């Protein structure tokens with residue numbers, strides 16, 4: 001199995017570096033400079049790039065890395081990505097440094113967004129974050145919820161490598177949604193200790209996310225109540241009853257998070 005380590009970029013992005021001996025892949029190289037520096041420092045050869053979605057902070061370094069190393073570039077077919085060599089739509093199985101990697105379509109943040117899953121590790125891009133989820137720039141709440149549920153169905157011990165260090169602010173929101181959730185309280189302490197020590201809060205496990213990420217907990221009574229109290233629940237009001245569907249609760253808390 002390849003080794004995984006972060007290359008910090010911009011203010012809060014993680015470019016994930018996968019290595020097997022001197023062979024390397026990177027996930028979402030938004031900036032080439034820190035990747036080139038790391039490859040040179042560690043004597044690595046870049047064989048490939050995985051792209052989750054088209055935003056500049058995820059693909060901005062591709063052209064420069066391609067010119068230097070001619071890597072294979074796996075990227076969403078539905079989105080415009082510089083230099084794609086393998087266009088993917090989800091459902092494919094690709095080989096990365098000797099590992100079979102499943103490609104999962106997770107529309108919501110963008111419509112072509114992909115996640116990559118290899119035995120026990122998930123690269124979730126801007127779809128599933130530590131204790132949060134990406135903004136809905138292109139997709140609908142129903143699409144994003146279905147994407148998150150697809151990821152949540154992977155094994156509990158799966159390590160979640162997302163693309164941003166947003167966990168502490170996401171946890172503050174999680175506390176606002178579920179003040180009495182002890183998994184959230186424990187995670188606040190754990191993440192504060194990691195961040196104080198200058199360490200990433202990523203990866204988490206899917207089990208931790210299911211226990212403390214409000215966007216994976218839209219069927220929980222406490223989350224439903226918080227959504228009803230703090231955010232207008234959109235959707236039909238059949239016979240005077242409030243819509244408490246998971247989709248409506250998800251849309252309400254996602255909207256609340258946007259202004260939190």
Ligand code: ZN
Nearest residue numbers: 053055109126
């Ligand atoms: Zn993005």
Ligand code: FE
Nearest residue numbers: 055057126163
């Ligand atoms: Fe991003």
